[in-house]
Amino acid sequence: MLANFLVPILEDGWRFVAVFAAATLIAALTGVAWLFWPLLLLTLWSIYFFRDPSRCVPQDDGILIAPADGLVQMIVDAVPPAELGLGDRPLTRVSIFLSVFDVHINRAPCSGMVDVVAYRPGLFLNASADKASDDNERMAITLRRADGRLVGCVQIAGWVARRIVCYIKPGQIVAAGERFGHIRFGSRTDLYLPGGARLLVAAGQRMIGGETVIAELDPVASVPRQAIEF
Incomplete structure (x- = not known):
């Protein structure tokens, strides 16, 4: 599972990651624990969702x-x-x-x-x-x-x-x-x-x-x- 987070992120996904991360930080700074954990999970999920792994493409035209x-x-x-x-x-x-x-x-x-x-x-x-x-x-x-x-x-x-x-x-x-x-x-x-x-x-x-x-x-x-x- 950790390997899925250690790959490039799709460029289009960075704004979603940033929004969730900012909301998580605000929740942490304001001490709203009940909101912090769900937002943290959403941040991690957005990183996971927008992962862009490389692939070994078969070189066969047929x-x-x-x-x-x-x-x-x-x-x-x-x-x-x-x-x-x-x-x-x-x-x-x-x-x-x-x-x-x-x-x-x-x-x-x-x-x-x-x-x-x-x-x-x-x-x-x-x-x-x-x-x-x-x-x-x-x-x-x-x-x-x-x-x-x-x-x-x-x-x-x-x-x-x-x-x-x-x-x-x-x-x-x-x-x-x-x-x-x-x-x-x-x-x-x-x-x-x-x-x-x-x-x-x-x-x-x-x-x-x-x-x-x-x-x-x-x-x-x-x-x-x-x-x-x-």
Whole structure:
């Protein structure tokens, strides 16, 4: 547990840590013991929540890696959100639920060029519910690999999370495992696999963002006409 506090803090998290720490200090100086301890716990929790650990990203272009830490909530065939531009045919969707105790940094599942970054307002239902993919506030990201295949990733806000942050923009080149955003405070990340991908995880399995291999891609299912070079 101590190792989780000895890692860098996400830049966006410092203001939350500062607010809780200042409130804790005021409570200590004024002798309000009943308030001091809860505020101290909140300060420590905010440090833990906004941790930004480094990851050992697999160097294999033929795989997709987990875009987030958390638990695989469900694996279903579903039609991707229209804004991803992946068509109207069902694709395998891997939904990763992030609790308030997970690292909330999102990472690119593969190298590629950012094709789509589209925000859609919505509800704040429990992120573990299946309908959260359709009804909740979300940010959709589509990556175009060098072989032309498209990979969709969706950041979904939950009933606790009220803020989706995305760092990337269309046309940008990202590397596998590169940080592309985060969500405060509990949330879900959906990954849509391209056709022919071989799934390597199961529901109930815990993911390590930027490290866990989710799927292997079909080596012969490239799209040469749309291929791009990075």
